[in-house]
Amino acid sequence: MSEQKFSFSYILSLIPPRFLSFIKFGITGACGLVIDFSLTWFFKDLVHINKFLANAIGFTTAVICNYFINRLWTFKNKDEIGKQMAAFITVSLIGLMFNSCFIYLFNHVFMINFYISKMMAILLVFFWNFSANYFFVFRSSKQ
DSSP states (O other): OOOOOOOHHHHHHTSOHHHHHHHHHHHHHHHHHHHHHHHHHIIIIISOOOHHHHHHHHHHHHHHHHHHHIIIIISOOOSOHHHHHHHHHHHHHHHHHHHHHHHHIIIIISOOOHHHHHHHHHHHHHHHHHHHIIIIITGGGGO
16 A cells, blocks of 8 residues: 655645635635724724724725635636626625624624624624625536
């Protein structure tokens, strides 16, 4: 029996594709989180605009960046960009609605710090975003 070489690509080949996509989506999301939090903080605390508008600016900028990373790396999908981006933005806007509702609930109802509320909202909305993107937006790459 020949000895198998254990390489990074071999290890990756052992991971089920859906789980690998989930991991990549999480890494992409972490990049988006840095963009989102940075811009939200900048506009909320330095520019002093409404926290929900600041949240929307950070979220929207992160969504645009995440679309391209997910398209090219996470799901490796080269479908027609117009329809796909429109679907991604639709999913993200639904996610923004959930995100804002959770922030309102945690921050205004439960009186939790705004940034902790935002982090909790992001974690909850992550599962919606992954599922909708995996099964709807980038589904043709799975066929």
